[in-house]
Amino acid sequence: MKNLNLGQNLKKIRKDLNLKQQDIAGEDVTRNLISLMENNKTPIYHNVANIISKNINAILAKRGEDIYIQAEDILNPERYESRRIANKYVEKLKKHLEEKNYELKIEELNEIENFLNRWGFIDKKVKIYELLGDIFYNASDLNREYYYYIKALEVSYEYPNMKERYKLILKLVYNCIITRKYHEAIRLCDFAITTQEDLTEKYKGIFHYNSALSYYYLGDFYKALDHIIYAKFYIAFDDYREMRRILMLEGVCNSEIKNFDGALRVFNKLLAIINENDIEEMCMSYTNILRIFVDKNEKEKVIEYHNKILEYLPKIDEHSDYFVQLLLSIAKTYKYLGNLNSYEEYLVRTLTLSCEIKEENSFTHSMSLLLDFYMENEDYEKIENLLNKYENNIINFHIDEKFGITLKFIYSLINQDKNWEAKYLIKRLLKKEEI
Amino acid sequence: MKKKILALLTIILILVSISTAVFAGDPGGGISIPPPPIRDSIVDTE
Numbered sequence: 001m002k003n004l005n006l007g008q009n010l011k012k013i014r015k016d017l018n019l020k021q022q023d024i025a026g027e028d029v030t031r032n033l034i035s036l037m038e039n040n041k042t043p044i045y046h047n048v049a050n051i052i053s054k055n056i057n058a059i060l061a062k063r064g065e066d067i068y069i070q071a072e073d074i075l076n077p078e079r080y081e082s083r084r085i086a087n088k089y090v091e092k093l094k095k096h097l098e099e100k101n102y103e104l105k106i107e108e109l110n111e112i113e114n115f116l117n118r119w120g121f122i123d124k125k126v127k128i129y130e131l132l133g134d135i136f137y138n139a140s141d142l143n144r145e146y147y148y149y150i151k152a153l154e155v156s157y158e159y160p161n162m163k164e165r166y167k168l169i170l171k172l173v174y175n176c177i178i179t180r181k182y183h184e185a186i187r188l189c190d191f192a193i194t195t196q197e198d199l200t201e202k203y204k205g206i207f208h209y210n211s212a213l214s215y216y217y218l219g220d221f222y223k224a225l226d227h228i229i230y231a232k233f234y235i236a237f238d239d240y241r242e243m244r245r246i247l248m249l250e251g252v253c254n255s256e257i258k259n260f261d262g263a264l265r266v267f268n269k270l271l272a273i274i275n276e277n278d279i280e281e282m283c284m285s286y287t288n289i290l291r292i293f294v295d296k297n298e299k300e301k302v303i304e305y306h307n308k309i310l311e312y313l314p315k316i317d318e319h320s321d322y323f324v325q326l327l328l329s330i331a332k333t334y335k336y337l338g339n340l341n342s343y344e345e346y347l348v349r350t351l352t353l354s355c356e357i358k359e360e361n362s363f364t365h366s367m368s369l370l371l372d373f374y375m376e377n378e379d380y381e382k383i384e385n386l387l388n389k390y391e392n393n394i395i396n397f398h399i400d401e402k403f404g405i406t407l408k409f410i411y412s413l414i415n416q417d418k419n420w421e422a423k424y425l426i427k428r429l430l431k432k433e434e435i
Numbered sequence: 436m437k438k439k440i441l442a443l444l445t446i447i448l449i450l451v452s453i454s455t456a457v458f459a460g461d462p463g464g465g466i467s468i469p470p471p472p473i474r475d476s477i478v479d480t481e
Contacts, residue, residue: 167475170473170474170475171474171475173472174472174473174474177472178472185472202476203476206473206476209472209473210472210473213469213470213472216469217469242473242476244470245470245471245473248469248470249469249470252467252468252469255467256467284468284470287465287466287467287468288467288468290465291464291465291466291467294464294465295464302464302465321471322468325466325468326468328466329465329466329468332463332464332465332466333463333464333465334463335463335464336463336464336465337463343463
């Protein structure tokens with residue numbers, strides 16, 4: 001096997017792929033020539049190898065097979081043989097996923113990368129990079145996940161007949177939204193919708209939904225609602241999982257533009273299709289509805305939904321995706337209702353849990369609200385306790401250059417015992433942030 | 436004299452209200468929780 005000549009290699013490729021000589025000849029080359037080449041009676045030139053590989057790939061694409069043969073595979077038996085090794089890497093990575101083993105040693109990664117760099121198998125590269133992205137997704141390693149999906153996508157542009165590239169793009173879009181790269185997510189959604197010819201209707205809807213969500217986070221609620229219209233057009237109403245998300249998003253967007261009646265109508269439709277066992281989703285809906293009644297200042301309705309949420313809360317797993325946000329919402333509702341003890345209690349719960357699960361947004365938000373609360377009540381001992389407990393987190397807050405400059409000014413004032421000036425500067429900064 | 440005391444009281448009240456306004460924080464009242472992005476298409480058995 002190791003010492004195959006070119007003719008034998010060509011025959012091996014053909015047999016491995018279950019193809020006849022006529023199949024790979026196509027219309028540009030005669031079957032007779034193929035036979036001569038396989039028997040080493042005539043050399044295989046690069047242009048002929050190109051034609052043959054194109055014919056092979058056209059057949060494989062029609063069959064829906066995920067293999068891409070290049071001219072170099074035909075002209076280099078060692079390279080074609082190395083495809084078997086590439087297949088072993090694919091199987092190994094698939095096994096990692098099946099066994100939920102998301103730890104990859106750095107040596108293993110380097111070995112795979114070096115192999116792919118040496119041989120440049122386009123189809124295998126796409127497959128392997130995507131599998132690596134999947135592994136890092138499951139390992140919650142967002143940076144590596146992004147890195148490998150982007151690599152897979154870039155290589156996939158060299159793979160002309162690639163099927164279902166949109167599924168890879170969708171995984172990348174998801175990562176971009178989670179890591180707040182909203183503009184990139186939108187760009188990728190547009191790209192998928194406008195260029196991927198094999199995109200199904202349902203996936204079109206999903207890309208529009210993800211676009212809408214990105215626009216929501218960017219604060220462009222009208223564009224979000226535009227994309228929601230498209231999403232609803234492409235997704236069947238009984239695709240419940242997708243439809244629930246679309247309706248939830250439609251509801252919160254309408255809420256943001258103060259179309260409260262529209263928002264409530266949408267949330268009612270949503271509640272009708274939420275599975276009664278999905279308590280977390282129900283509480284999310286109640287939270288979003290409660291916010292509308294706060295904006296409308298309908299206190300009785302606020303209390304009604306607040307109590308519903310409190311009733312269901314113990315049934316939700318604390319480590320589920322949205323529990324910490326539900327706690328934060330409950331805290332803020334208590335403040336609205338004037339129950340400051342419970343406000344503090346739930347803020348502390350939010351802070352503790354968000355620190356534990358490393359949920360940054362809720363951590364900083366609840367910390368900020370607690371500090372405001374303690375400052376208002378001049379409870380400096382509690383502030384000091386917070387600082388002692390969360391010192392490490394606070395020291396590791398990201399400080400950009402401009403904020404660093406501000407801190408230096410304040411430090412300098414304090415150093416000169418000019419405390420009043422320092423306080424005045426800080427108040428001006430905080431007031432500006434509030435506005 | 437009365438006018439001076441009144442003026443002083445007014446200034447103090449203003450200063451206290453500024454201090455309260457800076458640290459008054461959020462008025463409270465719930466948040467919006469948007470749904471998560473979609474990563475794949477599953478066959479919904481519901």
